[in-house]
Amino acid sequence: MTDSENYVYAGIDIGGTNIKYGLVDREGRIIHREQRPTMVEKGPKVLMHLVTNIAERLLLHAAEEELTVKWLGVGTPGAVDARTGVVIGPCPNIEGWQGMEIGSTLSERLNMPVYVDNDANLVALAEARFGAAIGSNSVVCVTIGTGIGGGIVIDGQVWRGASHSAAELGHISICYSGPRCGCGRNGCVEAYCSSGAIIERARAKLKKGSTPVFDALLDGDLEKLTIKKLFTANKKHDSVARETLNETASYLAVGLAGVVNLINPETVVIGGGVADGGGGFVDAVAREVRERAFDSAVKDLRIVKASLGNDAGFIGAGLLGEKY
Ligand SMILES: [Zn+2]
Missing domain, CATH: 3.30.420.40 (ATPase, nucleotide binding domain)
Known part of the structure; x- marks a missing residue:
C-alpha cells in the first residue's frame, strides 16, 4: 500500500x-x-x-x-x-x-x-x-430522538438540495392542522414522534387512567415520566406504553411512506434513541410503510435499524x- x-x-x-x-x-x-x-x-x-x-x-x-x-x-x-x-x-x-x-x-x-x-x-x-445500508446506492436515513433528523445518500454522496436544506424528514407535515412543531409549523412528523411529543401523549393517556406498571414506575407522579421509563414499561408489556409507541410508529410511517414514494430508495435506515429503546419499533414502522407506500416502491425496499x-x-x- x-x-x-x-x-x-x-x-x-x-x-x-x-x-x-x-x-x-x-x-x-x-x-x-x-x-x-x-x-x-x-x-x-x-x-x-x-x-x-x-x-x-x-x-x-x-x-x-x-x-x-x-x-x-x-x-x-x-x-x-x-x-x-x-x-x-x-x-x-x-x-x-x-x-x-x-x-x-x-x-x-x-x-x-x-x-x-x-x-x-x-x-x-x-x-x-x-x-446498516452498506452496499445500497440509494439510502434514506431517519433518526428519532429529541428531534427528528434525516439524510439522503445517493451513489455514495449526500443529497443536499439546491440550498442545503434537503432531507428535513422531521418537518414533513402529516396533518395540516396538527400540533404545533418547534419549527413554528403545524403537524410536522417531529411534533408527533420526538421523544418530548411521545412523553406528552403517554402522559395524556395516563391522566385518563394509569396502569399498574406505570403506578410502580412513577409513584403516582406523572412529571416523573421519561422516555426511558416508557421503554421500560413497554418491555413489561404495558398497554399504554405499547399503544403510545405503536401510534408513534404509525405517524412516522405516514411521513416515511411519502418519502419512499418520492425517492424509491433501496434502503431506509431508522436510528436514534426511540429506535433503540422502543422494542419492535422499527418492525412496526416497516410494516406500516409497506402498507402505505406504493407496492412497486416497497417491492425490494429494505427497512432496517441503524447499526453504528x-x-x-x-x-x-x-x-x-x-x-x-
Ligand atoms: Zn416542524
Whole structure:
C-alpha cells in the first residue's frame, strides 16, 4: 500500500450535549474514539475554541500513532453550506451557532482541508458506507430522538438540495392542522414522534387512567415520566406504553411512506434513541410503510435499524472528503 492510500478518516461530531470524535480506518473500523461535553452554556466562541482544540489533539494523536490524516470532517446541528463550511440555519440546541464559519476557522488553523456538514446527513453517509445500508446506492436515513433528523445518500454522496436544506424528514407535515412543531409549523412528523411529543401523549393517556406498571414506575407522579421509563414499561408489556409507541410508529410511517414514494430508495435506515429503546419499533414502522407506500416502491425496499449508534456522526464526518 502506498503512502497516499494509507490514511485514516478523522471526524468530529458536535452535538447539543456532547462532542464525539475519533479516527476510523478505511474499512470503517474505529481506531480511536473520545467525547467531551459541549458546554453550550459558555457560548459559541468558547465552543469554537473547544472544537479547534479537539481537532488539534485528534491530529496530534494521529501523528503520534504514525497515522496519516488528509482532511478533517465536522458535523454540526443546523443547516450547513457544505461548500463554505458555514452554519446557515438556526440551531435550537446551540444558541448563537448560526453563522459560525467552522470550515475556514479550522482549515486556517490546521492547514488542511476541512469539510463540514449537517449531523443527520453524516449519520446517513456513515450508515450507507459502513453501517446498516452498506452496499445500497440509494439510502434514506431517519433518526428519532429529541428531534427528528434525516439524510439522503445517493451513489455514495449526500443529497443536499439546491440550498442545503434537503432531507428535513422531521418537518414533513402529516396533518395540516396538527400540533404545533418547534419549527413554528403545524403537524410536522417531529411534533408527533420526538421523544418530548411521545412523553406528552403517554402522559395524556395516563391522566385518563394509569396502569399498574406505570403506578410502580412513577409513584403516582406523572412529571416523573421519561422516555426511558416508557421503554421500560413497554418491555413489561404495558398497554399504554405499547399503544403510545405503536401510534408513534404509525405517524412516522405516514411521513416515511411519502418519502419512499418520492425517492424509491433501496434502503431506509431508522436510528436514534426511540429506535433503540422502543422494542419492535422499527418492525412496526416497516410494516406500516409497506402498507402505505406504493407496492412497486416497497417491492425490494429494505427497512432496517441503524447499526453504528452514536459513532455514526463522526464516522460520517470523516468520510466527507472521500470522492467515490
Ligand atoms: Zn416542524
